[in-house]
Amino acid sequence: MSIPSLLMFSLLFVTSSASDHDFCVADLSQPDTPSGFACKDVKKVTAQDFLFRLGTPENMNNTFKYAITLASAVEFPGTNGLRLSMARLDIAPSGVFPMHTHRGANEILFVESGTMTVGFISSDNTVYSKTLNKWDIFVFPQGLLHFLVNSGKVTAIAVASFSSSRPGLQFLDSALFSNSLPSEVVEATTLLDPKEVEKLKGVFGGSG
Amino acid sequence: MSIPSLLMFSLLFVTSSASDHDFCVADLSQPDTPSGFACKDVKKVTAQDFLFRLGTPENMNNTFKYAITLASAVEFPGTNGLRLSMARLDIAPSGVFPMHTHRGANEILFVESGTMTVGFISSDNTVYSKTLNKWDIFVFPQGLLHFLVNSGKVTAIAVASFSSSRPGLQFLDSALFSNSLPSEVVEATTLLDPKEVEKLKGVFGGSG
């Protein structure tokens, strides 16, 4: 088969004109929209935009003895618009990842090391809970309260995958006790004791 | 349990880094996109952005004796991107809300006061119609012709919810008779009599 080079150019021209929007790497300096951030100019996109390192996390010297390393569209712009993102969770021995929800994503957790007891609570208040070890994966449906407890003797590490590039993360305690939400509203809408609310507002820095 | 304040800061820092895009209040001065308006800077968003008052409507001194108060993303930017919006409908005695469609949303109508006979027509030309009173709700599937008739003796008021922050609203008469659509096209594609078309073009301000 003879393929004159002139014809080849014709072929190549045609194929490249269809090449837009295989991806939309976030340009965080441009406006955000309901579907995600505006796209970085494709001519400036490199392989580096699709790589993120879930490396050594910050220390776990907080109340609950955990660390979280987020890789959603803000931290990892290559996930923008892809309906997918990740996070790394580290939990020290006797630590927990506290009760929380993701408003915008389902989650599958992959246990990389250690042992953790995890669970979620459904709308009819059923508890679905399991103890997981390395290679186990577990589903947390969108928007339901869930938790992770390190039930082993070493640091437990997991990689969470989310069905959104911006899953959201609402910690129950921070939502209730770290802001100006009036104590009487917290008390009336949760039945928590005023002293308990006062104590936890102290822990989490809330006022009001 | 002892919780040194230093550790608390670590906790709080972590929780706030996950806080983007719980919502996307419309910034109407920025570009519109297929998924909605670009988002207002979250630091400038206040509770006021999520509040709208469906208060006293404009008068109902028009041909059909109705008033509509829209609360879609343009009027109520807090709904932008949320796949949800509202409108208030007032219909004076012997008035109607004329035949229309919403190109982009299903609708549930809540009757706040009065009595109205409503209905929609399906693709196979079946009429689904009911007379509604206060506390009744009724479904109008997306894109189908529907209507509301005040069948009581007082002004009837309803609140419509839509499955889009921009449901669209096409009034049949305005679409046919208030613009430059040539009369012969209207006549040929609807079989309406030329005199009828001329009369209604007069009523609705159409030319051509």
Next chain:
Amino acid sequence: MSIPSLLMFSLLFVTSSASDHDFCVADLSQPDTPSGFACKDVKKVTAQDFLFRLGTPENMNNTFKYAITLASAVEFPGTNGLRLSMARLDIAPSGVFPMHTHRGANEILFVESGTMTVGFISSDNTVYSKTLNKWDIFVFPQGLLHFLVNSGKVTAIAVASFSSSRPGLQFLDSALFSNSLPSEVVEATTLLDPKEVEKLKGVFGGSG
């Protein structure tokens, strides 16, 4: 214009063959799917399937002094697959609608009567709160903790619209305290005091 009746039949035959799936009223006796319930035979669908009465609610003699009347796809099959549903909320004087989330829907609340102070907490723990009166509408974004407090002197009534025919509803207290979730897990993942957990498990019927 002469229109022989034979030709008319031809026209009608053509138009009716396009008439499927304007809606998908739930047939609760058939399987559920990720997109909703299987559809009721369209030949059995009547206008009644699109009507629901948010009438007099059950009594409000519970701890929080509220009542909820749901109109999602299970209770109101006409909303199945339409990305829209409703609920009526009644709150007695000094009552509240307790802290909760909807895993699957944004919400717009319409205040039908009375006065209520409502609010939601965003992922970065900001509180967005307003006091509402009749004709006010307020947005609660999907999956975030929110609450309603009757801040008037009479029963307050609202109609909530959701961006899903099955929005889900998770009450914070019921999720934590009405089931077999071990008390030590609740305590470790929320920092609530063991005595507080014990007390609320008593109130909400939890074990473990």
Next chain:
Amino acid sequence: MSIPSLLMFSLLFVTSSASDHDFCVADLSQPDTPSGFACKDVKKVTAQDFLFRLGTPENMNNTFKYAITLASAVEFPGTNGLRLSMARLDIAPSGVFPMHTHRGANEILFVESGTMTVGFISSDNTVYSKTLNKWDIFVFPQGLLHFLVNSGKVTAIAVASFSSSRPGLQFLDSALFSNSLPSEVVEATTLLDPKEVEKLKGVFGGSG
């Protein structure tokens, strides 16, 4: 390179276990769902399921002198769930495809032969209209009234593509005049003259 046949079998086994749901050909004997019909057993699917012939249409001896050949999920089960379908339109000289909407799909029309003047009317009542010839394509956004007029001297034929496997089709005249919708409702909600309504009910077979 040597590739023992034993190893090959291992390879093949692995590749075939990932093979579900590239498509979901409709099994019309099974239940319909909000996302479309249940799928035909993939083992019974053949290439024939993906082929449809938009061949010679029925005659155009109706009032408007057009014929439509539908290829949506009901007629062409291979499109089920694919968010795409087609239809063929034939319009005789001096004929039209009457005023109509598609509740569930955007449309692009490809003119295969002849000349037609087409247009749609937007929500703000602007008319977007063009005269098209062979190889022209034209967009009709979802849910808006639109029409086609044969403005040439021979039969005009077009192929319409829709952004849904079930776009819906509501003819304006059939919706208003071919059913039991009470004449006084038609009159009040459209301002059409009672005599005009009576005449068109006669043409389209309506009662009431």
Next chain:
Amino acid sequence: MSIPSLLMFSLLFVTSSASDHDFCVADLSQPDTPSGFACKDVKKVTAQDFLFRLGTPENMNNTFKYAITLASAVEFPGTNGLRLSMARLDIAPSGVFPMHTHRGANEILFVESGTMTVGFISSDNTVYSKTLNKWDIFVFPQGLLHFLVNSGKVTAIAVASFSSSRPGLQFLDSALFSNSLPSEVVEATTLLDPKEVEKLKGVFGGSG
């Protein structure tokens, strides 16, 4: 019926305030987003924005003897955000449209003239193939390898419809052989012979 002109103005004002976002014609000078390009100012939109001519294609003097005329959002901004676009394919006698995929869309092909043998390969490696003539339409599910062969004696022409305004187009040969993908990677991940890779890199302009 008397309709004072003052009342008419009230009617018209009301109807026009609902008129946003029936469509979102791409403004290619503004940012791209995950949901598509930002919208052209609606006041500058004309009927011309919704028209595209799939006219005479470029010559077919390339290796495979085909031409493609794209009408996706980049070439035809009126399709932006509409989940629908088109392309025209011309294949000379003894030519083919080479093996390729569309990452973002299902396709229905309409054969406008000539005869072509087309097919796709499913995830379980089944071949679904048919020979098509004028008026035949054929479905290619999203993301699967497919091909078209002119199996007649004259140029074959088809119009492809896609379920996205930006379907993407990846030619197998161009992906493997027209870039800097190292030959040893191509060889190891496809088992192609080094000489074959070298030859095709020569044809398609690849290096490495």
Next chain:
Amino acid sequence: MSIPSLLMFSLLFVTSSASDHDFCVADLSQPDTPSGFACKDVKKVTAQDFLFRLGTPENMNNTFKYAITLASAVEFPGTNGLRLSMARLDIAPSGVFPMHTHRGANEILFVESGTMTVGFISSDNTVYSKTLNKWDIFVFPQGLLHFLVNSGKVTAIAVASFSSSRPGLQFLDSALFSNSLPSEVVEATTLLDPKEVEKLKGVFGGSG
């Protein structure tokens, strides 16, 4: 606070009536639909349904020296309808995971151990490639050809997350060479040499 037990029952009754469809575990014995498999009866769902073990894979004694352990909706029914699934990939030293696509999902790869060089090719034939080590994650956009090469000295293991519970998997070689696709079609649409096609059909078990 006194909370009579009678009132408590009222509260609990109300909360449980909202509890449907937090998830839709696949019931593989029921029909498949475009949105996924019909749901298992929620009363039979247990925590076990949300757990999967990506344990020791099958051997890697195949041509490419890899193994894949799938956890999509068919293997892991708890992911059904959740727009999320996983797979484990093992690649022996000097092995590769061959050139392939996922028709229905974006992917993020997490490297659990070893070193691998991965890459994808965009529609404009640009190669985006990186060498990854433990804790690195990398994005592969939907439907684009991509590959993984073990570029270290030990077995490399990765966990892939997909933005669909049924991502699909099409191996390039299997698609071209393991079925009855006629050799002349392969040759014409890829320009591969007939001898090369014959050789690879031998390797992958193709006929024709």
